Amino acid sequence: MATAKKTPAKKAAPAKKAATAKTAAPAKTAAAKAPAKKAAPAKKRTPNPAFMKALTPSAALAAVVGATPLPRTEVVSKMWVYIKKHNLQDSVNRRAINADDKLKAVFGKAQVTMFEMAGLIGKHLK
Structure with missing residues (x-):
């Protein structure tokens, strides 16, 4: 059983x-x-208005990007144009930026990383 x-x-x-x-x-x-059903009604992404607000740069920052009021995004873009034009990226560590005389006034030190740069620029915008 x-x-x-x-x-x-x-x-x-x-x-x-x-x-x-x-x-x-x-x-x-x-x-x-x-x-697939959720992906169909995708909305167009709208930019945050805080990033589009034109801010006046300080005198030290104005020497690099100009004195006209600019949005934060444009300030960062102009900073990169300046950095690349003057070949200020470190040759070994491309994330590091070697400051010249104008950028030392903005950054406050001789070398910064690209991640620090946005925070340091923000202090010079009003």
């Missing part, structure tokens, strides 16, 4: 695995279709 109970139990276990495999397959296809 003991052997008769074990045989049906073994047959029932594979049947459960097959049932879970069948139920899992439709769930994956339903999940794959869902993101």
